[in-house]
Amino acid sequence: xxxxxxxxxxxxxxxxxxxxxxxxxxxxxxxxxxxxxxxxxxxxxxxxxxxxxxxxxxxxxxxxxxxxxxxxxxxxxxxxxxxxxxxxxxxxxxxxxxxxxxxxxxxxxxxxxxxxxxxxxxxxxxxxxxxxxxxxxxxxxxxxxxxxxxxxxxxxxxxxxxxxxxxxxxxxxxxxxxxxxxxxxxxxxxxxxxxxxxxxxxxxxxxxxxxxxxxxxxxxxxxxxxxxxxxxxxxxxxxxxxxxxxxxxxxxxxxxxxxxxxxxxxxxxxxxxxxxxxxxxxxxxxxxxxxxxxxxxxxxxxxxxxxxxxxxxxxxxxxx
Amino acid sequence: xxxxxxxxxxxxxxxxxxxxxxxxxxxxxxxxxxxxxxxxxxxxxxxxxxxxxxxxxxxxxxxxxxxxxxxxxxxxxxxxxxxxxxxxxxxxxxxxxxxxxxxxxxxxxxxxxxxxxxxxxxxxxxxxxxxxxxxxxxxxxxxxxxxxxxxxxxxxxxxxxxxxxxxxxxxxxxxxxxxxxxxxxxxxxxxxxxxxxxxxxxxxxxxxxxxxxxxxxxxxxxxxxxxxxxxxxxxxxxxxxxxxxxxxxxxxxxxxxxxxxxxxxxxxxxxxxxxxxxxxxxxxxxxxxxxxxxxxxxxxxxxxxxxxxxxxxxxxxxxx
Numbered sequence: 001x002x003x004x005x006x007x008x009x010x011x012x013x014x015x016x017x018x019x020x021x022x023x024x025x026x027x028x029x030x031x032x033x034x035x036x037x038x039x040x041x042x043x044x045x046x047x048x049x050x051x052x053x054x055x056x057x058x059x060x061x062x063x064x065x066x067x068x069x070x071x072x073x074x075x076x077x078x079x080x081x082x083x084x085x086x087x088x089x090x091x092x093x094x095x096x097x098x099x100x101x102x103x104x105x106x107x108x109x110x111x112x113x114x115x116x117x118x119x120x121x122x123x124x125x126x127x128x129x130x131x132x133x134x135x136x137x138x139x140x141x142x143x144x145x146x147x148x149x150x151x152x153x154x155x156x157x158x159x160x161x162x163x164x165x166x167x168x169x170x171x172x173x174x175x176x177x178x179x180x181x182x183x184x185x186x187x188x189x190x191x192x193x194x195x196x197x198x199x200x201x202x203x204x205x206x207x208x209x210x211x212x213x214x215x216x217x218x219x220x221x222x223x224x225x226x227x228x229x230x231x232x233x234x235x236x237x238x239x240x241x242x243x244x245x246x247x248x249x250x251x252x253x254x255x256x257x258x259x260x261x262x263x264x265x266x267x268x269x270x271x272x273x274x275x276x277x278x279x280x281x282x283x284x285x286x287x288x289x290x291x292x293x294x295x296x297x298x299x300x301x302x303x304x305x306x307x308x309x310x311x312x313x314x315x316x317x318x319x320x
Numbered sequence: 321x322x323x324x325x326x327x328x329x330x331x332x333x334x335x336x337x338x339x340x341x342x343x344x345x346x347x348x349x350x351x352x353x354x355x356x357x358x359x360x361x362x363x364x365x366x367x368x369x370x371x372x373x374x375x376x377x378x379x380x381x382x383x384x385x386x387x388x389x390x391x392x393x394x395x396x397x398x399x400x401x402x403x404x405x406x407x408x409x410x411x412x413x414x415x416x417x418x419x420x421x422x423x424x425x426x427x428x429x430x431x432x433x434x435x436x437x438x439x440x441x442x443x444x445x446x447x448x449x450x451x452x453x454x455x456x457x458x459x460x461x462x463x464x465x466x467x468x469x470x471x472x473x474x475x476x477x478x479x480x481x482x483x484x485x486x487x488x489x490x491x492x493x494x495x496x497x498x499x500x501x502x503x504x505x506x507x508x509x510x511x512x513x514x515x516x517x518x519x520x521x522x523x524x525x526x527x528x529x530x531x532x533x534x535x536x537x538x539x540x541x542x543x544x545x546x547x548x549x550x551x552x553x554x555x556x557x558x559x560x561x562x563x564x565x566x567x568x569x570x571x572x573x574x575x576x577x578x579x580x581x582x583x584x585x586x587x588x589x590x591x592x593x594x595x596x597x598x599x600x601x602x603x604x605x606x607x608x609x610x611x612x613x614x615x616x617x618x619x620x621x622x623x624x625x626x627x628x629x630x631x632x633x634x635x636x637x638x639x640x
Binding site: 194200202208214217223241244252257266270272291 | 526
């Protein structure tokens, strides 16, 4: 809301929290705590609906949308996509839904934890399963859906984020690796550090702080993410535990060795870091994103195939 | 060296790296690549020797100290303390050694990665096993050792760090929890993220970046830390893997639940964070450290018992 208003877009919202309603109103935002009224107003102005609630509240919001805003386009910012898409199907929303997930945030939540520019240069995952499935079946993607896809990419761009097209299943597997696993890691590390008592806490420094920061997240939000993405997260956890167990075995022998993990881990770190090098190394004064860009005209010939290509690269899409 | 020189202390050094020697000399520092000569000079000026090399190089440096600087006080900044103390005993250095470990740094190493103020407000572990053992046996601590302890605390204070007295064994167990485990975690997470390919890397954000940063550390340094502290690290890794495995089992059931880990992890995070609250909440304009302070006069009556008390609290010592 802050970013959109900052760009002069008309934006209004609903939250069930009365304190958040008051806080947002105090900052000059058009926020209500009446869901039905807000949705009716959205339907009248043909607004794009952005569902930004924890996973366990999505179903109820979708019910209200079906009742009060029968024709508006829908996107969301929930951190898992398959469970949301299951509800999209259950509500028959496929033709009016494009999923979203901005990959930025802090360990804090609520209106007071938001600020303009929070999503600057972040990836904003944008799902396109509806188009993918139609395209695979040789059917045309409705023009209304292409327009909605364009709008969702434009929404991301207004916040300064970079739209990364991705299928629901690949999204959930990727975020299990790079977001949900780090949350699980942080919770467990906080406990192990805490077990060391005040001495261990006194000696904790940057490596501990960096790896535990997201344990400050409201545990109900962490549960929501991890539990609803359990299908993707469990095999990733198995992969992770196997690496740790192997390191543990190497360290418990007569000649402790952690050579394999230390060298492979550093290689992975360097490989990942190399992608962000472009920003520093560019001779252009223009800051270059590490994500390759592809310009796509939604609805144009071959555009769904273009999205698949960008997805495979983890690239970003610019609509025109 | 940067901090000490910044405070007008006379400081000179040796490094086996010729490029680091040149870089430090270029910055105006008195650095040589001749170890024997540097140690002879240290002996002549009765300097305090600060051994700042990876664990696997300590033995060779101690041999050279025995040969060229037979009477200087010795401290070190190695990230494990028991293996160093074993070498201290083997060289008969106990009465002239006080161990150290400043808990700050970055994932980078070498002269270029250092800067004045790097240790500001960091904990600087200072070991006192020699005094502890004499005290337990009812024997007096030699005055020369008390003076050395004072000097090492003063060295830490000159860098802006806070001296935390700790026994070798408790140090190694604490850093296994809050430093070496985070390094193991970072290596394994970098690998799991890398396995997600460019898409997962594109979607990675703060939680991944924070938890993998130290995988950028030179793998030989990580191996040195973890392998030489394997005795303390293996049980900590077992504790950590057990937490992850339990969360994994909770997530793989029919009704996936991560309640226990998410809530316990957040409680630990809050408990640890509460200690640093003092700095923000103080009504005094003076910034207050989260580490309780105790003023100690080394050599004074009951001073070793006072160190034990501070150690139990993870507090800091100020010598006077």
